[in-house]
Amino acid sequence: MIVCRLCGSGAMAGVVDLGATPPCELFLTADRLDQPEQTFPLHLRVCTDCWLAQLPPLITPEDTFTEYAYFSSYSSSWVEHARRFVDGLTLWPDSFVVEVASNDGYLLQHVVERGVRCLGIEPSANVGAAAVEKGVPTLTEFLSPEVGRRVREEHGPADVVVANNVYAHIPDVVGFTQGLRALVADDGLVAIEVQHLLTLMELNQYDTIYHEHFQYYTVASAQRALASGGLTLVDVELLPTHGGSIRLWAKPSGEPSERVADVLAREKAAGLHEISGYANFAARVAKVRRDLLRFLIDAADAGKTVVGYGAPGKGNTLLNHCGIRPDLLAYTVDRNPYKHGRFTPGSRIPILPPEAIETDRPDYVLVLPWNLRDELVEQLSFVREWGGRLVFPIPRLEVVE
Template sequence: MVIATCRLCAADLTETFVDLGMSPLCESYLTAAQLDGPETFYPLHVRICSACLLVQLPAYVSGEAIFSDYAYFSSYSRSWVAHAGRYAEAMAADLALGPDSLVTEVASNDGYLLRHFVARGVPVLGVEPAANVAAVARARGVRTEVRFLGADSGADLAERYGRADLVVANNVYAHVPDLVGFTAGLAALVKPTGLVTLEFPHLLRLIERHQYDTIYHEHYQYLSLLTAGRALATGGLAVVDVEELPTHGGSLRVYARPESAAGEPSSRVKTVLDAERDRGLHEVAGHRGFAAAVATVKRDLVDFLQSAHGQDRRVVGYGAPGKGNTLLNHCGIRSDLLPYTVDRSPHKQGRFLPGTHIPIHPPEQIDRDRPDFVLVLPWNLRTEISEQLGHVRDWGGRLVFPIPRLEVA
């Protein structure tokens, strides 16, 4: 048997964090013509490095295979666009950004964030590997390069466009198999006195809130502040501040600067590190026991769906996020228990979920069918979706949230 090695420190990976079996790529939505063809499943076996404590999924699939053509468009979440707008407003004020500044975002998607800086007259550069998504950003007036970030591409982009006052990397630091090379790219893009900010789901919250559906092949690592700091240090970047955010079930926004300009970190850095230490995340043993919590989530959801089916009560899905595909495939849920789901993105409508082959309809299908229950797969957008689906209660329908524990609301 070949033993995988840690992508951060190269130690052998012999400790399991959780093994979710086999699953297809979470964003590989199928057309009707593909339903009778073969479909590839890959392991979802997450390890923890005994040396540096990085929780990681071996690169069973390359980043190019996942991200070169992508089905996720950030702008379809109103709450996420609003979150980006608040960030842009704060950064523009704090850093006094203006027409002589530069903001570079890595994994800039469809321009959901950079468009807020464009509206303020701040020059921007988006770096987005998915050509189909980058085209949407360009159509919105967001200057975007179709590139994967690494040490060489970061240096090339900095030479062509200049180094940035602010480098943004939202929900991408967990998505890169070459963590060291990507970090070198971030360091190349930022000015010697500039700022790098990263947002990613916090491993501490993933464990506490049983968020195992956020494990999928495009998430190569699951980060604590401790391990994120160790990764950033490989590129000469030092953590100077951190915020705890409610997004994605509990995220961190990490602020880092080149080490020569970093200075002393804020007190919030120590607070978060202490919380991780208290939970046991500064040693391997503190990561054990997650598999038992996963089994409980699976059992409760399957029991609920089978019970509803046995009582001739209809359950349909809302949303077609990547996390939902991990959940449904791990639980073995198919269209007999969940006949369809809906999604606001026209890029997903008319397609089928990978592995489960559950069809994806426009949201209006729920209003026509008036089901008894709506299973909310993007539970991390609970507030936004609860408002969108508030009318379901008009016909006696109820919303079901599977994470952190089954709740019928």
């Protein structure tokens, strides 16, 4: 029996079943192409008691994050987003900032530049090493209550704890939140950025459902999750990042702001605090799939070439759910050299350096990291030189002239 990881309830309702796929970040090397891949069900459910949307923990964080293919700094807009966040913090010379899942130092590098003491906690040794090269002190660990207490004992309590794009990645929600509480000073702040289930549902962003995202938050369910570890949600911001995110501000004690009440009211109006709000999502997902496949098949029949841009985890959910293979998408490109020469999991589409697009001049470029649309439209402006067009699959199929 599947039970809710937050409240323990067995009242779990299906939201959308995307079949079975490999873990989205396990990119294949050429010597593994003749070997089998393990797949896992990708069925999103929601708890009708606490309204946390979630996947069963079929893989462990250790399976995914011990060596990781995602380096945050390859997105210039994300680095700039992090810089603006740090600029907005009130920090003193003796402040102490900790970031959990600090990746390659994309955010803490800005703290280092300000001469403020900081520490990254990053489980992936390969990306953590990139942070150290930037001068960001980094501890290679998964956050737990024990690790949080140890860091506090060794370094003192943190004035600010940052946890961007990690709160969805941990199956032990309560233990992780307790770890955050152990890190932060009694008068300190915890800032968490995570995708907002409201925009995921409204804008058909189903490709962000993958195995390393164990849960999907409304402000209502995040408020309960924070309370489970001894933190109080005191404020929330709506952000455009990742297609629509929430920045949760939490403290060991405090009162929720009016903005928290406003977003809770929006979620309730959308039906996400009751089962009715989830009823039509699977049908809208199916339409995204049909529209994209119809476009790719028609393009192939017309002798047009289609390649991809980007190899994000979300792209692998889309490719596998749609059954897209190299006959419909010849290859995709990515700025991350780690992925060059590898193949996407499941769909086994080759990943090449970005220069391949300019060399081959395809008719269409399917943009898989659609959340970086503004940044990528500018980067790919050269495609118009030969009459090429960009294709965005989410929230609905759009071919850009």
